[in-house]
Amino acid sequence: MKKKLLTVSLLLWAHILFAQRNDVTVRFDAPATHFTQSLPLGNGRLGAMMFGDTKKERIALNEISLWSGGPQDADNENAYQFLKPIQEYLLAGNNKAAQELLQKNFIAKGKGSGHGRGANDKYGAYQTMGDLFISWKDSNAAVSNYSRVLDLEKATATTTFTRNAATFTEELFTDFVHDITWVRLSTTKKGSINVVLALYRKENAQIKTKKNTIAMMGQLPSGADKGMQFVTIAQPTVKDGTIRQEGNELVIENATECWVKISSVTNYEYATGNLSANDIIEKAFQYIEKTKQTSFAVAQQKSTVAYQKLFNRCRWNMPDSKPGTGFTTNQRLINYNNGDEDLQLPVLYFNFGRYLLISSSRPGLLPANLQGLWAVEYQTPWNGDYHLNINVQMNYWPAELTNLGALAEPMHRFTSSLVSNGKKTAKAYYNANGWVAHVISNPWFFTSPGEGASWGSTLTGGAWLCEHIWEHYRFTKDTAFLRKYYPVLKGAAQFLQSILIKEPTHGWLVTAPSNSPEHAYKMPNGFIGNTVMGPTMDMQISRELFNACINASTVLQTDVEWRSELMSTVKQLAPNQIGAKGDLNEWLNDWDDAEPTHRHVSHLYGLHPYDEISIRKTPALAEAVKQTLLQRGDAGTGWSMAWKINFWARLHDGEHALRLFKQLVKPVAGGDEIKMSGGGGTYSNLFCAHPPFQIDGNFGATAGLAEMLLQSNDEEIELLPALPAAWYTGNVKGLCARNGFDVNIEWKDGQLVSCSLLSKAGNKVALLYKGKTIRLKTVKGKTYRFALNDFK
Secondary structure (H helix, E strand, O other): OHHHHHHHHHHHHHHHHHHHHOOOEEEEOOOOOOHHHOEEEEOOOEEEEEOOOOOEEEEEEEEOOOEOOOOOOOOOOOHHHHHHHHHHHHHOOOHHHHHHHHHHHOOOOOOOOOOOOOOOOOOOOEOOOEEEEEEEOOOOOOOEEEEEEEEOOOOEEEEEEEEOOEEEEEEEEEOOOOOOEEEEEEEOOOOOEEEEEEEEOOOOEEEEEEOOEEEEEEEEEEOOEEEEEEEEEEEEEEEOOEEEEEOOEEEEEEEOEEEEEEEEEEOHHHOOOOOOHHHHHHHHHHHHHOOOOOOHHHHHHHHHHHHHHHHOOOEEEOOOOOOOOOOOHHHHHHHHHOOOOOOHHHHHHHHHHHHHHHHHOOOOOOOOEOOEOOOOOOOOHHHHOEEOOOHHHHHOHHHHHOOOHHHHHHHHHHHHHOHHHHHHHHHHHHOOOOOOOOOEEOOOOOOOOOOOHHHHOOOOHHHHHHHHHHHHHHHHOOHHHHHHHHHHHHHHHHHHHHHOEEOOOOOOEEOOOEOOOOOOEEOOOOOEEOOEOOOHHHHHHHHHHHHHHHHHHHHHOOOHHHHHHHHHHHHHEOOOOEOOOOOEOOOOOOOEEOOOOOOOOHHHOOOOOOOOOOOOOOHHHHHHHHHHHHHHOOOOOHHHHHHHHHHHHHOOOHHHHHHHHHHHOOEOOOOOOOOOOOOOEEOOOOOEEOOOEOOHHHHHHHHHHHHHHEEEOOOEEEEOOOOOOOOOOEEEEEEEEOOOEEEEEEEEOOEEEEEEEEEOOOOEEEEEEOOEEEEEEOOOOOEEEEEHHHOO
């Protein structure tokens, strides 16, 4: 009887363990044929992608700072002379003349971003470091039992297969401790590993091999000049085998085990200091030298521990509706798209999003770009840059909410680094105080307008970045942080304050000239244009930033007189307006949209990420937002669908939010086609499809899933505000709420079971659930626990 119970118990535990794997494992049963089928690894600086080929394995390599291009002066220093004429045209209702003058004189000097293809221009592009190829010598024999998995709990990718009666295993991870990339090949049959190692880059690189080491060195172009230098070193070690040089390749023969250390370095931080090629080679070798006495297993264990300190801060659990099936991730996407229940697929997507953020953002380095840090291109789509009209901001939406706020530091520092150039741009174009950044930026802190007025003149890019600084304070109540970054907020606010003009109909203060990102309007006279004054998003961002500065100056007890000015200015800003169709106006006037289903829904910024619109505090505006969303429809590019998940979550409509999530994870075949409408979906490795791959959709949807479970402002925390019926049972631990709280929630049969709050700042809070409220004053460091019957 005991033996039978033991067997049942072991089977139960096996079931539980396997069930847990379904929310932390990305699975394939075949090698990747495109990088959107590869398995991405990263440690915030280094990136790697495992293709898992059993004949010629490809590991694509990245380093977050590897960009072509360099610093440039792209400001038109005489542009400010045309500001007043442009504004006068707008005030007179002659938007066509205003836009024509803007297109001539309010764009970047020179090539700008190269129209999104600036790899060989001064603007530059994020680029792949290159590839490590592992060619198997005995690759003609049949392969069986193939498996390729990404373990999100261990941040490790593994390929296994059987050939010639031997099982081979390839393991890959990017080290969070030693800051190199590791590959290990092993086999069950002694001496059966026979491979050739090679580094490859198709341009701007030279490869040399010496003393069991391959070195790839190069320098990227910076327009007509020489740009960033880089080096990658691959150094193998074997057990039971030999290593010999053959040209610029290394031949491994008769090994039982082989591990390869890969070190990649650029001279980005020294770009103006003339760090030599020899210096960066030495730096790359230093990373490897520090691991001289460290085995693969020990390095992997230490790296996993460091990674899990971040990953395990927030965990969401739901029951496995199909335990033990072992479907590939792509098959799960197909089944889900066909209507099958898979309760752990949203959890897997959530975990994958947090994994990607941990893997592509590290304090002290550059922020995650349009592709995080994963690219196989030399000309990445849109240069793989920092788009400031939503995309880089969306990358960091999950940071505070899912307990990864420390990883937003690159975004905060990047914003601060824009100030110097932004002051020059503000003077050149607007003769204004403060600083401005427009739509696009790069590692050299480009702040000029883009080269096209229809999209490049959005002037609130920098101000939107400031929202993340203010949000970090709202979540943490860290006054030292606020004091450090207050000048950045102030400068952005001073710019907006400097350029406001009075529109003639109501006397409201508005920005001019500007646009609503990438969208166009139809005037009653038939003109279709982009250039306007006072687009709704500008007004919402201005209100948010001005109010943030008012509150920040109060907390820091500074700038009393300026605070008073801002308080007066906020009251005069153009308000949100409801149009004749019951929707929220995108423009100062109730004009028709040129493209009613446009992917950008920028005028709903006030609902999310800003929270000036809500169903409880501003019900009429919330209804107008709902009508806007219904008119725009659910279709869009990947990141657009992700934003809409957040919108519907804020409207407390979990069913619609889940419907959008299901649409977002519609399976899409890997490819490089750019689709600006009618796109969206998910590649088989869970990368979001714009198409092509843009990582902002992954991050935006991760934030949206969290918003369905928890929402907060400076006074309230709302539990399960948009819980769909399908998510009937589950729990989440470690979500963060504004005003300094960590929150755990458990629910069953669609109803709250319990929750707990850890107060990190000792503030008051109102805890809301289905219209019922618990109010309490908390003590810093204390945890408070509640059950359903505590809500009155």
